[in-house]
Amino acid sequence: MLADVKVSAIQMVSGEDPEQNLARAEYWVTEAASQGAQIIALPEYFPMLNRDERAKFALAEHFGSGMMQDRLAQLAQKLGIWLVAGSLPLKGKQADKVTNTSLVFDPSGAVAARYDKIHLFDFQKGDECYQESASIEAGQQPVCFDTPWARVGLGICYDLRFPELFRGLDDVDLLVIPAAFTVPTGRSHWELLLRARAVENQCYLMAPAQGGQHDSGRVTWGHSMIVDPWGEILGQQDLGEGIVTGTLSKQRFDEVRRQLPAWLHRRL
Numbered sequence: 001m002l003a004d005v006k007v008s009a010i011q012m013v014s015g016e017d018p019e020q021n022l023a024r025a026e027y028w029v030t031e032a033a034s035q036g037a038q039i040i041a042l043p044e045y046f047p048m049l050n051r052d053e054r055a056k057f058a059l060a061e062h063f064g065s066g067m068m069q070d071r072l073a074q075l076a077q078k079l080g081i082w083l084v085a086g087s088l089p090l091k092g093k094q095a096d097k098v099t100n101t102s103l104v105f106d107p108s109g110a111v112a113a114r115y116d117k118i119h120l121f122d123f124q125k126g127d128e129c130y131q132e133s134a135s136i137e138a139g140q141q142p143v144c145f146d147t148p149w150a151r152v153g154l155g156i157c158y159d160l161r162f163p164e165l166f167r168g169l170d171d172v173d174l175l176v177i178p179a180a181f182t183v184p185t186g187r188s189h190w191e192l193l194l195r196a197r198a199v200e201n202q203c204y205l206m207a208p209a210q211g212g213q214h215d216s217g218r219v220t221w222g223h224s225m226i227v228d229p230w231g232e233i234l235g236q237q238d239l240g241e242g243i244v245t246g247t248l249s250k251q252r253f254d255e256v257r258r259q260l261p262a263w264l265h266r267r268l
């Protein structure tokens with residue numbers, strides 16, 4: 001179903017102040033829209049990247065109401081774009097957990113999709129230690145949604161390592177994977193995994209990331225990227241805030257699947 005469309009991945013270096021981060025996100029999304037992007041995606045935890053789990057709980061909203069969701073809906077509506085709002089914490093079913101959720105707003109400001117991160121990042125290497133499973137309620141459902149140009153599948157950060165999640169989606173044209181990768185894993189695996197997911201699914205992939213030194217002391221890998229169905233990198237930003245824009249081309253998409261019909265050769 002793909003039709004040509006411009007898309008943008010926003011890279012951020014979110015600090016601890018949600019108001020400041022939201023304002024930066026609004027600025028960059030507006031900038032991307034002014035460059036003609038119709039589908040714009042923010043990174044994981046764009047409203048706040050913090051080591052303090054309690055701050056995440058304080059920020060979490062109920063699904064369907066709250067300042068962050070209102071601002072994002074208004075932004076999508078004002079600009080007339082599809083906004084994949086990276087991820088933000090929403091209140092979970094369990095009182096002691098939140099979800100790590102990507103909300104998608106359509107140009108009317110309505111929520112077109114909700115994806116809760118399925119695979120939780122528990123990791124220990126040197127100084128870097130994360131235990132997402134202690135505070136995050138895992139999602140259960142793979143999610144994709146349709147825009148007028150493309151069917152889009154969603155994943156968040158660590159999900160990138162689980163190819164079966166994306167293979168299970170219904171023939172998407174574009175994968176959007178907001179992230180905040182660590183430096184050691186990013187250096188070794190980020191580009192490799194992004195390009196592999198694009199090549200094996202023969203689709204476009206856009207990965208908006210956190211990238212740089214954050215107020216909290218955390219450092220993230222960045223390298224936001226747009227990859228085409230052949231695995232070529234259409235654009236990337238190493239570190240710091242900015243926009244990566246690219247055009248999804250129907251001609252290129254069809255050509256890759258025609259020349260190398262691996263998608264058709266799957267043994268389901």
Ligand SMILES: O=C(O)CCC(=O)C(=O)O
Pocket residue numbers: 120121156157158159161180181182185186
């Ligand atoms: O998979 C990785 O290496 C990083 C994942 C991560 O940072 C996350 O899911 O928050």
